Amino acid sequence: MEFKWKAPEFKYYYKERSWYWTAGIFFGALFLIALYQKSMIIAIFWIITGVTVMMWAKRLPKTIEFKITDDGVHFGKIKFFPYEELTGFAIKKDNQEAGELILKTDSKINPVVKINMFMKDEDAIRDILKNFTDEVEYEESFFDIISDKIGF
DSSP, rough: EEEEEEHHHHOOOOOOHHHHHHHHHHHHHHHHHHHHTTTTHHHHHHHHHHHHHHHHHHHOOEEEEEEEESEEEEEEETEEEEGGGEEEEEEEEESSSSEEEEEEESSSSSSEEEEEGGGGGGGHHHHTTTTSSSSSOOOHHHHHHHHHHHHH
């Protein structure tokens, strides 16, 4: 049993010039606060973090082939999650056409993995995964809500 689809590796939010100005002012303020407190290490940290966030914000997603097989869930050639590492899955509908397959893992570092999917594939994906793991409720974390609001 196998199901494949191609989708962007992450949700991309277009950011206007004002988004970058706001982020620059935010990280600049954190930098100045750290300097005021005479904490050079924290000041350098905020500069590096600000530059990293700006670079990630400009990055466009690659198209990846996702595959669900009898062994587990494949992220192209990047990552593989065997069913033994999964504690459940959920499907979140973003709109009529797109959604997310959410895999809950037993990992302490990355317990939730989100995969973009098309809602037309929802039943096929659910039918395969139910053979290997349970469908669970997923509540968005505070970080999920904030990142959607700020477009990151």
